[in-house]
Ligand SMILES: Nc1nc2c(ncn2[C@@H]2O[C@H](COP(=O)(O)OP(=O)(O)OP(=O)(O)O)[C@@H](O)[C@H]2O)c(=O)[nH]1
C-alpha cells in the first residue's frame with residue numbers, strides 16, 4: 001500500500017512536498033544558503049486552531065479539525081520541507097483541565113512536546129480572554145526558556161481596529177519572540193508566520209524524506225478521519241466519548257477495505273451515534289469514505305461498528321488499544 005505521504009503528495013491539490021522535492025536538489029548545490037531544520041511544538045488552548053494552522057502550513061490536510069474542543073488527542077508530527085529547510089511541527093492536544101485518564105494523558109502529551117524542540121508556536125484565539133489554560137502554558141514555556149512565537153489566530157472574525165489592543169494585551173502577558181496575527185482558516189498571513197519561524201531554527205539535516213508529511217501511518221490517519229466525522233456530526237458529550245480503532249486495512253485488487261470500531265461509553269450514546277435507522281453512522285461512513293478515497297487514491301470499502309466500552313476513557317486496556325497510552 002502506498003504511504004500516506006506519497007499518496008498525499010501525488011494528489012492534484014497544491015503540494016508543498018512536491019515543490020520541496022524538485023527544488024531541494026537545486027538548493028543542495030548552493031553554498032550561500034544554509035539548510036535549516038528543527039522541531040517546533042504547536043501548543044495552545046483547545047479549539048484555538050492549532051490543527052487548522054498546521055494543515056494550512058502543510059498545504060494539505062494531515063490532521064483532523066473540528067469545532068469541538070479536544071479534537072486532537074495525540075502528539076502528531078507534521079513535516080514541512082522546503083528548499084530552505086525542514087520543520088517538524090508537533091501538533092498537540094489543547095491544554096485543558098483533565099477530567100479523566102485520557103485527559104491526563106493528553107495533557108502530559110502536550111506538555112512533554114516542549115521538552116525536545118527548538119522553538120514553540122503558541123496558537124491563541126485572538127478574541128478569547130486570557131484564561132487559566134494560558135497561565136499554565138506560560139508557566140511551562142517560561143521554565144523551558146524556549147523562543148516562542150504567538151500566532152494570534154481567527155483574525156478574520158474581528159474588526160481590524162480591535163487587533164492592535166489584543167496584540168498589546170498578549171505582549172504584556174508573555175515575552176514573545178514575535179507575534180503574528182493570522183487566519184488559519186483563510187490561510188491569511190500563515191506564510192509570514194512560516195517565514196518568521198525559519199530564523200529560530202538552527203542549521204541542520206533533513207530528518208525525514210522530503211515527501212513525507214507525517215510520522216503517523218495510514219491506519220492512524222484513517223481512524224482519525226472517522227473520528228472527525230463523528231465529532232462534526234454529533235454534539236454535547238458524544239464527541240468526548242468517542243474513540244475509533246481501525247481493526248483491518250487490506251488492499252484488494254480494485255479497492256482498499258477498511259474495518260473500524262467506533263467506541264462509545266454507554267448504550268444511549270450508541271443509539272445516538274447509530275442514529276435513526278442507522279442514518280448517522282451511515283453519514284459518518286459516507287463522509288469518511290470520500291475523504292479516504294481521495295487520500296489513498298483508491299476506491300474504499302469502509303465498514304464501521306459502533307460498540308459500547310463502559311468508561312473506556314479511564315480504562316488502561318482500551319486507552320492503549322486506541323493509542324492513548326504507552327506511546
Ligand atoms: N473563523 C476562523 N475559524 C478558525 C480559524 N482557525 C480555526 N478555526 C476553527 O476553529 C475550530 C477549531 O479548530 P482546530 O484546528 O480543530 O483547533 P485546535 O486548536 O487544533 O483544537 P484541539 O485539537 O481541540 O486542541 C474549527 O471549527 C476551525 O474551523 C480561523 O482562522 N478563523
Ligand SMILES: [Mg+2]
Nearest residue numbers: 050051071072
Ligand atoms: Mg487540534
